[in-house]
Amino acid sequence: MKKHFVVLIVLITAFGYVNAQAWEPLFNGKDFTGWKQLNGKAKYEIQNGEIVGTTVANEPNSFMATEKNYGDFILELEYKVPQGMNSGIQFRSLSTPDYLNGRVHGYQFEVDPSPRGWTGGVYDEARRDWLYTMEYNPSAKKAFKQDEWNKIRLECIGTSVRTFVNGIPAAHVVDDVTLSGFIALQVHALYGNEGPGRQIRWRNIRIQTKNLKPSPPDDVFVMNFVVNNLTESEKNQGYSLLWDGKTTTGWRGVYKDKFPAKGWEIKDGTINVLKSGGGESENGGDIVTEKEFGAFDLQFEFKLTEGANSGVKYFVTEKEENKGSAIGLEYQILDDAKHPDAKQGVVGNRTQASLYDLIPSIKERRGQHKIGEWNNGRIIVYPDNRVEHWLNGYKVVEYQRGSPIYNVLVARSKYAKWENFGMAEKGRILLQDHGDNVSFRSIKIKELK
Numbered sequence: 001m002k003k004h005f006v007v008l009i010v011l012i013t014a015f016g017y018v019n020a021q022a023w024e025p026l027f028n029g030k031d032f033t034g035w036k037q038l039n040g041k042a043k044y045e046i047q048n049g050e051i052v053g054t055t056v057a058n059e060p061n062s063f064m065a066t067e068k069n070y071g072d073f074i075l076e077l078e079y080k081v082p083q084g085m086n087s088g089i090q091f092r093s094l095s096t097p098d099y100l101n102g103r104v105h106g107y108q109f110e111v112d113p114s115p116r117g118w119t120g121g122v123y124d125e126a127r128r129d130w131l132y133t134m135e136y137n138p139s140a141k142k143a144f145k146q147d148e149w150n151k152i153r154l155e156c157i158g159t160s161v162r163t164f165v166n167g168i169p170a171a172h173v174v175d176d177v178t179l180s181g182f183i184a185l186q187v188h189a190l191y192g193n194e195g196p197g198r199q200i201r202w203r204n205i206r207i208q209t210k211n212l213k214p215s216p217p218d219d220v221f222v223m224n225f226v227v228n229n230l231t232e233s234e235k236n237q238g239y240s241l242l243w244d245g246k247t248t249t250g251w252r253g254v255y256k257d258k259f260p261a262k263g264w265e266i267k268d269g270t271i272n273v274l275k276s277g278g279g280e281s282e283n284g285g286d287i288v289t290e291k292e293f294g295a296f297d298l299q300f301e302f303k304l305t306e307g308a309n310s311g312v313k314y315f316v317t318e319k320e321e322n323k324g325s326a327i328g329l330e331y332q333i334l335d336d337a338k339h340p341d342a343k344q345g346v347v348g349n350r351t352q353a354s355l356y357d358l359i360p361s362i363k364e365r366r367g368q369h370k371i372g373e374w375n376n377g378r379i380i381v382y383p384d385n386r387v388e389h390w391l392n393g394y395k396v397v398e399y400q401r402g403s404p405i406y407n408v409l410v411a412r413s414k415y416a417k418w419e420n421f422g423m424a425e426k427g428r429i430l431l432q433d434h435g436d437n438v439s440f441r442s443i444k445i446k447e448l449k
Contacts, residue, residue, distance in 0.1 A: 011303045012057065026066065026075070026183070027051060027205040031393035037096050038063045038104050050203040052428060053087075053187035057196040061125075063090060063104050065184035074212055075154040075183065077205040083146055086191070087111040087200050087387075090125060091154060092183035100126060106181050107162055107173075109154055111200075117141030120152070120170025122223075131364055132171040133393035136221045141170035149203075155214050159226055161177065162215065169215070174224040176233055183207075198273075223376075223393075226441055227269045227301075242289065242298070242429070243443040245269045251287045254326045255318055255431060260284030263433055270303075273310060275437040283435060286325050288316055288428040295383040295448035298429065301374050301441050307338040308371075308436035311356060314379060315427030320418060325432055327415070329401075329422045330356035331379055331389055335371055346412075353391040358409045361389060361396035368392075374441075383448055 027035070028050040037044060040062030051064065070092070081087055081124040093106030105126035112118040120140055124131040134141050143165035144150055153164035160172040185202055222233050228245030234317065243250065248259040263284020265272045276283030293314070300312060313328035320327050332354045336342040342351045348360040369375050369392060378390035388396035399406055403421055415421040431440055
């Protein structure tokens with residue numbers, strides 16, 4: 001009896017393990033049962049159990065999509081792509097008549113064999129552009145193998161999306177815009193002088209949809225688009241919310257002991273500078289953190305109205321007792337097209353995401369979001385005084401506080417009269433009231449050591 005009981009336990013355990021690890025083929029290796037082609041007319045065919053996609057001239061992006069939608073799942077497949085041919089795997093994607101006449105839109109696992117090396121990044125096709133460039137995780141750029149079969153793993157569980165290339169963790173996105181949709185294999189439209197006939201191949205396509213077990217936690221940077229939210233991964237990496245999304249806790253007016261009584265509004269998870277109709281700090285005035293910071297990684301989202309001007313300052317000490325806005329290093333926030341300050345300064349050093357009046361930001365066309373859309377800003381100050389400004393996944397400014405070049409730039413700027421400008425060991429972080437309507441949210445920080 002005891003022996004039979006042990007055997008039964010073993011069988012139950014084995015069944016549970018198999019059930020938890022159950023894979024289903026997403027492609028039967030013979031025909032396109034369960035799949036349909038969308039948008040462009042690139043050629044899709046089956047050869048030796050592989051799906052082969054071939055580019056066709058004068059056609060837009062083409063997609064071989066599953067007829068079924070998938071929400072939470074783990075997907076694995078192998079692909080081989082020629083050098084320079086961009087492609088991707090759509091997931092949680094949609095095609096509806098009311099959106100761009102049925103154009104496929106949604107998340108894409110990037111396939112990028114170019115020197116840029118962004119394979120494994122997450123792109124939002126026909127919608128928000130890049131969500132996770134591989135500049136966030138440059139060590140994973142080498143995971144892709146040219147002219148070889150590459151294995152991808154894609155984990156979509158709840159709002160969490162994680163990508164892996166040949167076993168290497170690549171991207172980690174948290175987003176709640178679309179939680180279900182089809183999976184699709186992309187043949188990209190041709191670039192420039194590229195000729196038709198370029199091919200990409202996919203094989204061993206399989207999926208799990210039940211009893212999902214995510215890969216172990218890692219230290220990959222998390223790009224979290226859920227408003228005012230911190231994931232367990234972010235918490236484990238040392239991030240905390242700098243603004244709670246609801247109250248004025250942790251913030252006060254610059255040169256004041258309380259939060260401004262006017263000029264700022266907290267609404268629907270955003271903190272907003274209200275338009276005053278006047279100039280700088282004629283409304284509520286700037287606000288600063290009650291806490292001071294030295295080395296840190298600061299993330300924030302911001303949204304501009306037409307013609308607006310604002311900024312995020314750091315190493316603000318308030319010791320200078322300046323009239324108006326407090327003095328500090330500034331990540332410029334500006335409508336470059338409509339605000340006159342963009343044409344002031346030198347070589348564009350007062351434009352969007354620049355180190356204001358000191359270093360112009362490197363403008364990436366795809367990193368420029370339209371006025372009225374949310375932007376992701378990031379300021380990293382390393383313990384050795386290296387500083388980076390980021391905008392929507394692109395590093396746009398890099399410098400070192402106290403270096404000879406930095407000192408020369410300060411000496412030639414409007415800050416020359418301030419002794420040891422920007423060189424405080426610690427300082428407050430400031431959101432600027434420049435009299436224009438600007439919104440902030442998802443402000444989080446990690447202190448670096």
